[in-house]
Amino acid sequence: TLFHEFGHALHSMLSDVHYPMISGTSVARDFVELPSQIMEHWATEPEVMKVYARHHETGAVIPDDLIKKILAVQTFNQGFATTEYLSASILDLDWHSLETPDEQPANEFETEAMNSLGLVEEITPRYRSTYFSHIFSGGYSAGYYSYIWAEVLDADGFEAFLENGLFDPATARAFRENVLERGGSEDPMVLYRNFRGRDPEVEPLLRNRGLAAA
Numbered sequence: 001t002l003f004h005e006f007g008h009a010l011h012s013m014l015s016d017v018h019y020p021m022i023s024g025t026s027v028a029r030d031f032v033e034l035p036s037q038i039m040e041h042w043a044t045e046p047e048v049m050k051v052y053a054r055h056h057e058t059g060a061v062i063p064d065d066l067i068k069k070i071l072a073v074q075t076f077n078q079g080f081a082t083t084e085y086l087s088a089s090i091l092d093l094d095w096h097s098l099e100t101p102d103e104q105p106a107n108e109f110e111t112e113a114m115n116s117l118g119l120v121e122e123i124t125p126r127y128r129s130t131y132f133s134h135i136f137s138g139g140y141s142a143g144y145y146s147y148i149w150a151e152v153l154d155a156d157g158f159e160a161f162l163e164n165g166l167f168d169p170a171t172a173r174a175f176r177e178n179v180l181e182r183g184g185s186e187d188p189m190v191l192y193r194n195f196r197g198r199d200p201e202v203e204p205l206l207r208n209r210g211l212a213a214a
Contacts, residue, residue: 003043007036014180022184029139030146031188035180037154044071045166075210080123082148082209087114088125089145092135096142106130148205153192155204160196 011032012024025032042048046067053062094113098104106129114125127134134140157175164171178195192200206212 003039004036007039008032010039011035011180011183014176015183016181017183017185019185024183027184028188029143030149031153031191033147033150034153034157034192037150038157038175041154041158041161042166044074046071047166074208078209078211082211083119083123084126085148087117087119087123088127088132089148090117091125091127091129092132092140092144093142095129095135152202152205153200155208156200156202157192157196159204 008025015023017023025035046064049067050061054060055062091110091113095109110125110129125132134144135142140146160171160175161168174195179191182191189199203212
C-alpha cells in the first residue's frame with residue numbers, strides 16, 4: 001500500500017502542466033493506476049526488500065529463503081483469479097451493451113453471458129450482477145476491465161527498469177517526463193509510447209501471473 005499510494009503521490013507532486021484540471025491524477029480511469037501499480041513492483045524486488053524488510057525487534061534483514069518463498073507464492077491460483085476477474089469484466093460489458101431499457105432477469109442474463117464464454121461451473125464472476133456495485137453505483141460502468149489494462153501497462157513499463165536497471169536514471173527520467181509530469185495533457189497511449197518507445201505488450205503481465213508458456 002505504501003508503494004502504491006506513493007505512486008499516486010508522485011503523479012500529483014511531479015505534475016508539470018499548465019491547467020490544474022488535467023494535472024496529476026486527472027487522467028483516464030484505465031491510466032491512473034499505472035503510476036501507482038508500477039511502484040508496487042519495487043516492493044518485492046530482493047534488492048529493495050533488503051533495504052526496508054527488517055525484523056521489527058532485531059533489525060535483521062529479511063533472509064534470502066524467505067524472499068524466495070514470498071516470490072514463489074505470488075503466482076499461486078492466478079489462473080482462477082484471472083478468470084474470475086475477466087468474467088466479471090465481460091459481464092460488465094454485456095450489461096452495458098444492452099440497447100433497450102427493458103427489464104432483464106439478472107440471474108438468467110448472467111448465466112447466458114457466462115455460458116457464452118464457456119466458463120466452467122467451478123469459477124463464477126468475481127462479482128455477481130445483484131451486488132456488482134462497481135458498475136452500477138461505483139463509476140466503473142463498462143470500465144471494470146480498467147484494472148487489468150492498467151496492470152498490462154505497469155507490468156510492461158516495469159520491464160524497462162528490469163532491462164536497464166532498477167534505479168537507472170535515464171529510464172526513471174523518461175518515466176517522469178513522459179508520464180508523471182504530463183497528467184491528462186495528452187492521450188494516454190501517446191504518453192506511454194513516448195516513455196516505452198512502443199506499444200505495451202501483454203507478455204510481462206502473463207509472466208508475472210505465472211501464465212506465460214514455458
